[in-house]
Amino acid sequence: MKINWGTGIVLAFIGFITFILYFVFRMSTDDRSNHDLVTEEYYKKELSYQQDIDASKTAQEMDAVLRVEKSPEGVMIFFPEQFDPQKITGKVSLYRPSNKRLDTDFPISLSKTHLLIPDNSLVGGRWDITVNWKYEGNTFFHKQKLVY
Incomplete structure (x- = not known):
C-alpha cells in the first residue's frame, strides 16, 4: 500500500496531537508535579x-x-x-x-x-x-x- 502526501500529513497531525495529549495527561496526574497556588490566601x-x-x-x-x-x-x-x-x-x-x-x-x-x-x-x-x-x-x- 502506497501512502500519498495527504495521508502523510494527516498521520503526522494525529501523531503530534497524540504526543501533546500524552504529556498533558501525564503532567496532570503525576504526583511529583506540584500545582499549588503561590500562597493559600x-x-x-x-x-x-x-x-x-x-x-x-x-x-x-x-x-x-x-x-x-x-x-x-x-x-x-x-x-x-x-x-x-x-x-x-x-x-x-x-x-x-x-x-x-x-x-x-x-x-x-x-x-x-x-x-x-x-x-x-x-x-x-x-x-x-x-x-x-x-x-x-x-x-x-x-x-x-x-x-x-
Whole structure:
C-alpha cells in the first residue's frame, strides 16, 4: 500500500496531537508535579500589600533597615543597634517557592540585636525571607530573596 502526501500529513497531525495529549495527561496526574497556588490566601494577602509598602517606607525613613547574612550556623538577621532588642516583636516568614511544605514562620524574641535561624531548618536553594516587626508602635517590613 502506497501512502500519498495527504495521508502523510494527516498521520503526522494525529501523531503530534497524540504526543501533546500524552504529556498533558501525564503532567496532570503525576504526583511529583506540584500545582499549588503561590500562597493559600492569595487575594487576602494582596489586599494587605499597601500596608507592607508603608511599613517598608517607615523602615527606610527611621533608618531601621535589616541586614540578612548567611553564616555557618544558619541565617543571621541583624536588627538596627539603636533599638532595644527586648522591645522588638514580630514574625520571620521563610517561603520556599519550589515546595510549600518547607515554608516556616519564626516568632521574633531577641536578647541581642540579631536573630539566628538554624541551619537544620533550611534546605539548600532559594528562599524568600519576610520580616514583619514592630518597635514602640511602629510597624516595619523587610523582604529579601536568599539563595542558601
